[in-house]
Amino acid sequence: MRANRTAAIGKRVVIHFPGFEKMDTSGHYRRFQRTAEQTANLWDFSVEVGPLEANRSGAGFAVTAGADTWQTQSLIHICDHDAVVDALAARPLASRLLSGFRSAAQVVAHGGLIGYVRHGWRFALFFIFPFLLMLCGLAFTLGLAVAPLRLSLSAWHCLWSVPLAACFFRYALMPFAERYYTLHLFSDWEFAVAVAKGDTPHLRRFLDEAVATLLRALDEVADEYVISSHSMGSSLATHALGIVLERHPEALAGKRVVFVTLGGAILQCALLRSAVDLRRRVGLIAQAPNVSWLEVQCLTDPINFYKSKVVAVTGHPLAPQAALIAIRVKNLLSPERYARIKRDFLRVHRQYVLNADRRGSFDFTVLTTGPFPADLTSDLTTRSFGAQVSEADAVR
Numbered sequence: 001m002r003a004n005r006t007a008a009i010g011k012r013v014v015i016h017f018p019g020f021e022k023m024d025t026s027g028h029y030r031r032f033q034r035t036a037e038q039t040a041n042l043w044d045f046s047v048e049v050g051p052l053e054a055n056r057s058g059a060g061f062a063v064t065a066g067a068d069t070w071q072t073q074s075l076i077h078i079c080d081h082d083a084v085v086d087a088l089a090a091r092p093l094a095s096r097l098l099s100g101f102r103s104a105a106q107v108v109a110h111g112g113l114i115g116y117v118r119h120g121w122r123f124a125l126f127f128i129f130p131f132l133l134m135l136c137g138l139a140f141t142l143g144l145a146v147a148p149l150r151l152s153l154s155a156w157h158c159l160w161s162v163p164l165a166a167c168f169f170r171y172a173l174m175p176f177a178e179r180y181y182t183l184h185l186f187s188d189w190e191f192a193v194a195v196a197k198g199d200t201p202h203l204r205r206f207l208d209e210a211v212a213t214l215l216r217a218l219d220e221v222a223d224e225y226v227i228s229s230h231s232m233g234s235s236l237a238t239h240a241l242g243i244v245l246e247r248h249p250e251a252l253a254g255k256r257v258v259f260v261t262l263g264g265a266i267l268q269c270a271l272l273r274s275a276v277d278l279r280r281r282v283g284l285i286a287q288a289p290n291v292s293w294l295e296v297q298c299l300t301d302p303i304n305f306y307k308s309k310v311v312a313v314t315g316h317p318l319a320p321q322a323a324l325i326a327i328r329v330k331n332l333l334s335p336e337r338y339a340r341i342k343r344d345f346l347r348v349h350r351q352y353v354l355n356a357d358r359r360g361s362f363d364f365t366v367l368t369t370g371p372f373p374a375d376l377t378s379d380l381t382t383r384s385f386g387a388q389v390s391e392a393d394a395v396r
Contacts, residue, residue: 008070008371008388013222015077015214016368017240019231019263019350020188022089024082025059026052031354032076032365036063038355039365045385047369065369070388074369077217079210081236084202088187097134100186103193104131107272110196115271119313120305123268126345130177130185137173141165181346188232192268195235196275210240215251218244224256226367226374230353231303234261235269235278242281245288257291258374260367261322262352264297264305270314279314286311286319292375293322296352296362300329300342303349323375325362332356 018028029052040047050062060077088096107113107127116124143150145165148157177183194200198207218225229237241259244251270278285291297306305313311321329348330338334357341347353364361379366372371388372380 006387009072009223009373011222012072012074012224012226012368012374013077013217013220014074014226014228014368015079015217015237017079017210017227017229017233017237018081018353019233019265020081020085020191021350022082022085022184023080025078025080027082028078028080029061032061035353035355036065036365036369039363040065042356042359043363043366043370043385045370047365063369065371067385067388069386070371072369072371075217075220075222076368077213079213079233079236079240081206081233084191084206085187087202088190089183093183096183096186099190100134100183101131103186103190106193107189110193110272110274112268112272115267119267119271119308122302123305126302127189130180130182130189133177133180134182134186137169137177141169141173144168191232192235193272193274195232195239196269196272196278198239198275198277206236207239207243210236211243211247214240214244215248218251218255218257224258224373226258226260228260228262228364228368230262231265231349232268234263234266237261238266238270238278238281238285241291242277242284245281245284252288252290255290256373257288259285259291259293260296260374261293261310262296262364263301263303263349264295264308264310265303266310267305267308267313270310282311282314283316283319286316286322293320294325294375295322296325296327298327298329298348298352301349301351302345325379327352327360327362332358332360332362334358 023031033049036047036049045065045067047063047065052059052061060075063074063076065072065074113124113127116127142165145158145162147161149155194203214227227237227241237259266282269275270282286293293311295310298304299306307324307326309321311319329351330342332351337357355365356363359381361381363380366380367374371385372383
């Protein structure tokens with residue numbers, strides 16, 4: 001019986017890199033607070049989320065989770081890139097469209113589309129979808145504008161066809177396109193090209209700040225350090241942690257570091273030929289002796305390279321590969337909740353960091369605030385919260 005008692009993590013430091021979404025640090029904090037409360041009820045433990053405040057590592061908040069036999073304190077920092085998302089979204093419509101199509105052309109020219117087809121055909125469809133939708137809409141708009149000329153009518157008829165085309169574009173095409181997040185995805189691909197190159201001023205500023213946050217967080221005293229990331233945030237986290245390993249490898253010495261990537265989207269940027277630094281940093285992380293890498297993927301998530309081995313695909317087949325956890329969103333949610341979100345691909349993609357309705361193999365809140373070592377949270381259905389005790393009790 002004593003052999004089955006395991007010491008719970010007493011203190012954990014988490015540095016989280018969110019995905020490409022329009023939400024600032026306070027928004028991520030409020031969402032985490034709601035999610036943590038619902039997860040604690042599901043898994044039958046208590047949780048207390050402290051206020052969001054500035055600390056020596058930047059903006060963060062403390063979380064205390066526990067039950068009768070264990071208690072875990074987690075300090076969570078959010079490295080969001082909301083300022084970049086806002087800046088891309090604030091530009092005029094014409095600029096966003098032109099920049100988006102230019103980015104799509106760069107992805108194709110740099111070998112991205114071929115790589116997507118090889119390693120995740122559904123992701124290839126995700127890449128093509130917004131641009132094909134907008135191209136069809138623009139072609140129809142142009143067709144309306146020049147319809148009189150194609151029908152051999154007088155050019156004076158363009159006085160009604162051009163305004164009609166403009167109304168179609170403004171009141172029909174754009175609202176329909178926004179139902180599928182088209183402009184947001186245009187910006188996402190523009191940012192993906194920038195992350196692959198890694199040389200734009202706003203990206204360098206973000207990475208400098210993220211590296212500083214990582215170094216300060218790693219200087220905290222803790223049992224383990226979790227660097228978690230979702231979607232596009234995984235490429236940013238790879239850059240940031242890779243820079244730390246390049247310039248300050250001593251910062252990780254003697255520490256238990258777990259690198260968690262949610263959504264399997266590093267290849268969105270890493271498959272571009274321009275992503276030389278990103279691919280090199282994937283190898284650095286995979287070969288770091290005290291870093292464990294956990295990759296969480298989902299079969300029903302189209303924004304995801306399901307069953308891909310990120311480390312091998314980026315050119316490091318002999319390096320230790322990331323441990324894979326495969327989840328099914330349908331199995332984690334109630335039938336009613338899944339029916340509401342299953343046709344919203346971005347909402348399904350966001351489920352990695354949200355609460356579940358059913359106990360399952362993975363839960364983000366348990367990973368970041370629970371008693372289990374993060375790299376051992378491979379299947380929560382096989383773990384026992386009741387077997388966790390404080391470190392002092394485990395020693396006794």
